[in-house]
Amino acid sequence: MALSFTCYASFNPQLRGTDRPITQSNKKCLEKVKNVVRANGVCLNTTSPHESLQKGSWVKLICGASFEDVVDIRNLSLVYTLAGVDCIDCAADGSVVNAVNEGIEAARAILPIRRPWIMISVNDHEDLHFRKAQFDPDDCPLDCSRPCENVCPANAISLSDKLGAQRGVLTERCYGCGRCFPVCPYDKIMEITYIRDAAATAELLKRSDVDAVEIHTSGRHISFFKELWDGLGDSVSCLKLVAVSLPDIGDKTISVMNMMYSAMEANMSFFNLWQLDGRPMSGDIGRGATREAIAFAVRVAAAKDKPQGFLQLAGGTNAHTVDGLRKHRLFQTTTTSTKSENKNLRSTSPSSTALIGGVAYGGYARKIVGRILNSMQALHGHAFIEDHPEHLVMALTEALALVGPIKCYPSS
Ligand code: SF4
Ligand code: SF4
Secondary structure, three states, X not given: OOOOXXXXXXXXXXXXXXXXXXXXXXXXXXXXXXXXXXXXXXOOOOOOHHHHHHHOOEEEEEOOOOOXXXXXXXHHHHHHHHOOOOEEEEEOOHHHHHHHHHHHHHHXXXXXXXXOEEEEEEEOOOOOOOEEEEOOHHHOOOOOOOHHHHHOOOOOXXXXXXXXXXXXXXXXXXXXXXXXOOOOXXXXXXXXXXXXXXXXXXXXXXXXXXXXXXXXXXXXXXXXXXXXXXXXXXXXXXXOEEEEEEOOOHHHHHHHHHHHHHHHHOOOOOEEEEEEEOOOOOOOOOHHHHHHHHHHHHHHHHOOOXXXXXXXXXXXXXXXXXXXXXXXXXXXXXXXXXXXXXXXOOOOOHHHEEOOOEEEEOHHHHHHHHHHHHHHHHHHOOOOHHHOHHHXXXXXXXXXXXXXXXXXXXXX
């Protein structure tokens, strides 16, 4: 089912750029933020995203392929840009890309840190990351204890009786994790899946502020991947990076990666990356969630016949991921060769490349900063985080604790 969702925020979505007046509050913010950044040893001239991939210090923030709350996305982008991430991955929607850009530029107005790449995520067929929950709240039994509300990690379900409150699933906040489906005792929650349109994606990729695309695939139907790839046409030629996100499909994983690489190879003028999606959308659950991502990475990194491309973990990644990588000697260790050498590819010698390019953080990254965004909202309503320095400093401290160990900031 091909669907398009409209992004909206419950306050004026005309987000501000960098031309707003500097208030006393902004000045205070600037000093406090500078102090936090200095104390953590973040280098403003940190490595380029490509160098980070080579060194194994790449960090990507995943806003969520279906998460479209532009206010949160702007604030998350601001906080994680200041923390030094290399890439911000978001929904393939113009309003969402605008929000990411606003956050990045607002961060750079505070400190002249280098710009992370912006990546948009699309799918070649039905995929867990591209779905929404939906139900009619008026159809719910009055005596239901509302377990759906409690289980949702995105605060995307509201059954508030307050006058004017939005009820049911807040579509822009639902990112499709699926946790609400099994807890409803009355089976009222529907799953709505969608596939991003290739032609619309190709148009979005032509924007100068979009640097990368990520194709989510199950790897089980190579024809779907090829169809999407052909549909993107020349739009990929100006990109810096193309990522393919795939789950572990056992013995077939490497051969499927090689088939997809062959499909892309002819017009490959960009770097390519394999996102190894261990246990999708589970990083916020706890220590156990990261094991599948690490086990997947261990297997692929050891495969001799894998195709060219950087490797990056996702799906279950959290504060325990770096420890797991260290344990398996995959953290920033240098190495080795991959199967093919494409002369057209803008690539450096594989011998100078880390085994694992880096890590993408999604649900966990949103959770630790989201707690602070929620408390700010409770006090001030929807707001720009830089207007509330105490919240920005807290959010930045959380973000640095996650990003720092991969970047090897002195304080980490
Ligand atoms: S629990 Fe997950 S799928 Fe259900 S509404 Fe919340 S984010 Fe959406
Ligand atoms: S658990 Fe099911 S029935 Fe109960 S409020 Fe949620 S959707 Fe409605």
